[in-house]
Amino acid sequence: MSEFLGLAYFAEVPAVLFDVQRAGPSTGMPTRTQQSDLFATAYASHGDTKHVLLFPSTPKECFEMGAQAFDLADRLQTPVILLTDLDLGMNDNVSEPLEWDDSRQYDRGKVFSAEQLDAMTERFGRYVDMDNDGICYRTFPGTHPKKGAFFTRGTSRDEYAVYTEDGDVYVRNMERLLRKFETAKEYVPAPEITPAAETTSEGVLFFGTSADATREALDMLSGEGIHLDAMRIRAFPFSREVEDFIANHERVFVVEQNRDGQLRKLLIIECEIDPKKLALVRHYNGMPITARNISRQIRQLKGGATVTKIRRKVG
Amino acid sequence: MTYIRPNFRHPDLPSNELGYTRQEYEGSLSTLCAGCGHDSVSAAIIQACYEIAVPPHKVAKISGIGCSSKTPTYFLGQSHGFNSVHGRMPSVATGANLANRDMVYIGVSGDGDTASIGLGQFGHVARRNLNMLYIVENNGCYGLTKGQDSATADVGSASKKGVPNPYESIDLCTTALQMGATFVARSFSGDKQQLVPLIKAAISHSGFAFIDVISPCVTFNNNPQSTKGYEYVREHMAATGKMDFVPVRQEITAEYEPGYAREVTLHDGSVIHLYKQGNDFNTQDRNEAVRAIQNHKEKGEILTGLIYLDPDCSDFHELQSTVKKPLRDLNEDDLCPGGRALQAINANLR
Numbered sequence: 001m002s003e004f005l006g007l008a009y010f011a012e013v014p015a016v017l018f019d020v021q022r023a024g025p026s027t028g029m030p031t032r033t034q035q036s037d038l039f040a041t042a043y044a045s046h047g048d049t050k051h052v053l054l055f056p057s058t059p060k061e062c063f064e065m066g067a068q069a070f071d072l073a074d075r076l077q078t079p080v081i082l083l084t085d086l087d088l089g090m091n092d093n094v095s096e097p098l099e100w101d102d103s104r105q106y107d108r109g110k111v112f113s114a115e116q117l118d119a120m121t122e123r124f125g126r127y128v129d130m131d132n133d134g135i136c137y138r139t140f141p142g143t144h145p146k147k148g149a150f151f152t153r154g155t156s157r158d159e160y161a162v163y164t165e166d167g168d169v170y171v172r173n174m175e176r177l178l179r180k181f182e183t184a185k186e187y188v189p190a191p192e193i194t195p196a197a198e199t200t201s202e203g204v205l206f207f208g209t210s211a212d213a214t215r216e217a218l219d220m221l222s223g224e225g226i227h228l229d230a231m232r233i234r235a236f237p238f239s240r241e242v243e244d245f246i247a248n249h250e251r252v253f254v255v256e257q258n259r260d261g262q263l264r265k266l267l268i269i270e271c272e273i274d275p276k277k278l279a280l281v282r283h284y285n286g287m288p289i290t291a292r293n294i295s296r297q298i299r300q301l302k303g304g305a306t307v308t309k310i311r312r313k314v315g
Numbered sequence: 316m317t318y319i320r321p322n323f324r325h326p327d328l329p330s331n332e333l334g335y336t337r338q339e340y341e342g343s344l345s346t347l348c349a350g351c352g353h354d355s356v357s358a359a360i361i362q363a364c365y366e367i368a369v370p371p372h373k374v375a376k377i378s379g380i381g382c383s384s385k386t387p388t389y390f391l392g393q394s395h396g397f398n399s400v401h402g403r404m405p406s407v408a409t410g411a412n413l414a415n416r417d418m419v420y421i422g423v424s425g426d427g428d429t430a431s432i433g434l435g436q437f438g439h440v441a442r443r444n445l446n447m448l449y450i451v452e453n454n455g456c457y458g459l460t461k462g463q464d465s466a467t468a469d470v471g472s473a474s475k476k477g478v479p480n481p482y483e484s485i486d487l488c489t490t491a492l493q494m495g496a497t498f499v500a501r502s503f504s505g506d507k508q509q510l511v512p513l514i515k516a517a518i519s520h521s522g523f524a525f526i527d528v529i530s531p532c533v534t535f536n537n538n539p540q541s542t543k544g545y546e547y548v549r550e551h552m553a554a555t556g557k558m559d560f561v562p563v564r565q566e567i568t569a570e571y572e573p574g575y576a577r578e579v580t581l582h583d584g585s586v587i588h589l590y591k592q593g594n595d596f597n598t599q600d601r602n603e604a605v606r607a608i609q610n611h612k613e614k615g616e617i618l619t620g621l622i623y624l625d626p627d628c629s630d631f632h633e634l635q636s637t638v639k640k641p642l643r644d645l646n647e648d649d650l651c652p653g654g655r656a657l658q659a660i661n662a663n664l665r
Contacts, residue, residue: 003400003403004400004403007399007400097658097661098660098661099654099657100651100653100654100657101654102654104647105647106646106647139395140415140643141372141375141394141395141411141418142372142375142395142415142417142418143372145370145371145372145393149393149394149395150395150396151387151388151395151396151397151398152395152396152397152398153396153397154398154399154400155398163388
């Protein structure tokens with residue numbers, strides 16, 4: 001699968017994948033839940049790759065993001081992976097009624113028609129960045145008898161899809177793909193921010209099926225006088241709002257259901273954040289995360305410094 | 316040595332019934348070794364497409380990875396092409412064919428691509444009867460990585476610097492037959508008279524058409540100890556019988572050799588004439604085809620020509636009952652049941 005994801009990233013082929021995450025690694029606990037495929041999907045395949053990820057939280061959001069993923073994949077000409085998990089994918093859930101806007105049009109992205117090809121005076125180039133947003137125009141096979149044909153390949157190629165191993169041309173293309181990933185930030189679902197009832201210097205970040213438990217934990221903690229601004233991340237790449245939220249707080253708790261703190265590390269890598277700013281709240285035994293667990297860990301992290309001091313005196 | 320090909324063509328160059336010259340079916344200049352069998356296969360594809368007058372832009376070329384998979388660049392330069400992942404050409408071809416059933420799909424693969432890493436996909440594309448031409452350019456070795464034996468190398472066959480291969484070979488025609496392919500043929504890159512009509516018939520066949528073309532690797536596997544070299548194959552070929560292909564459009568005007576033993580009409584109305592020869596057998600009997608391949612192999616012969624054909628099969632789209640319109644052209648009106656239908660689904664879940 002990773003090999004094809006690398007091909008789709010490099011050759012710029014739209015694709016939509018659903019990953020219902022369960023407890024790994026390997027076959028792991030195949031009937032238990034986890035949020036542990038962020039690393040496997042965000043940079044899937046060899047070489048420098050990055051993929052667009054969406055993180056639905058509810059059945060309704062799975063439906064909406066499912067439709068949106070197809071538009072995004074066509075618009076960005078790259079794979080879009082929806083990361084849900086077994087908690088959401090297999091358990092019964094109460095859902096808001098699903099809604100559909102009948103005036104909605106599919107976004108098929110930048111595809112040249114035969115008429116547009118006829119009107120072109122310059123040579124068609126599959127990988128020419130005409131709009132300077134990193135996204136180029138493509139054609140469907142069989143569109144025009146004389147114009148628009150190109151060769152899709154996983155090998156390096158120039159702007160006209162012709163094979164090349166010219167290092168400068170290769171770098172130019174790789175830089176354009178980065179530009180495209182920047183453009184993706186404008187298209188992916190924005191994070192959902194919920195300010196605390198009182199002004200605070202601390203926040204909490206979470207995604208997917210950690211949402212309900214985290215919100216419940218925030219209620220419990222606010223009753224104890226611990227107030228946290230909350231942000232639910234809904235997509236990768238992380239938008240400006242995600243970076244600003246972290247920048248505007250002294251400490252941010254990152255709630256996730258995996259051993260290694262994959263979201264936290266992805267934030268550190270992609271947004272160049274000081275690791276000390278992000279405190280990991282993790283749970284990964286295969287059972288859905290609970291509010292009691294989250295609130296307990298946050299309480300411990302907040303009081304952790306005091307505990308350490310006492311131990312030093314004793315030792 | 317120069318690799319520049321002159322652009323000049325004689326102004327009176329003949330054209331096919333669509334007005335295309337043969338030149339318009341050509342691709343870029345090949346970068347394979349001089350004398351490579353694969354270039355002859357490319358030339359045969361060009362000739363076949365020119366003769367059956369398929370519009371170049373209505374053909375899609377798909378390949379995997381390897382020397383053979385490089386060749387789609389060298390034919391049909393006005394067609395879309397896709398050089399995909401090692402052994403995974405069938406899944407890309409399946410996707411493309413599902414998106415637009417109105418195109419001709421030509422898949423080019425190699426013995427390394429198909430018989431090793433791609434063996435799983437090969438079986439499934441055959442049994443699904445995807446409407447495509449699947450050509451294997453079979454040289455018994457991995458030419459792109461200096462000639463290691465592939466899974467189609469015969470027991471005892473040795474490449475230029477190799478030792479005799481100890482493993483049983485995979486016969487791709489037998490595999491295709493057992494997996495349910497509806498058109499199975501074998502040919503030799505050095506036998507254009509046989510290969511061109513086979514390609515024409517395979518393109519016209521509406522279903523999975525497989526041609527295993529023995530295509531010698533001149534650099535690594537064309538020595539006397541190899542059973543995939545030019546000399547060996549020429550001396551050990553046994554044809555099932557000569558065949559003609561008569562496209563439906565040319566039936567009235569073209570002249571064909573009389574005396575054919577059997578006539579097979581394809582879905583699109585084109586006709587295959589089979590001439591009786593020493594090795595003639597019933598090309599519509601799957602079991603007989605498997606036996607014939609095996610019998611010839613035991614005699615040290617390579618059976619070539621049309622081996623099996625089911626002219627009345629249903630292709631993948633028919634088996635799936637998909638709509639006639641290319642799926643990629645379906646829009647909101649065709650696909651989206653709308654908000655009202657969704658409300659009914661919501662109501663059912665309450």
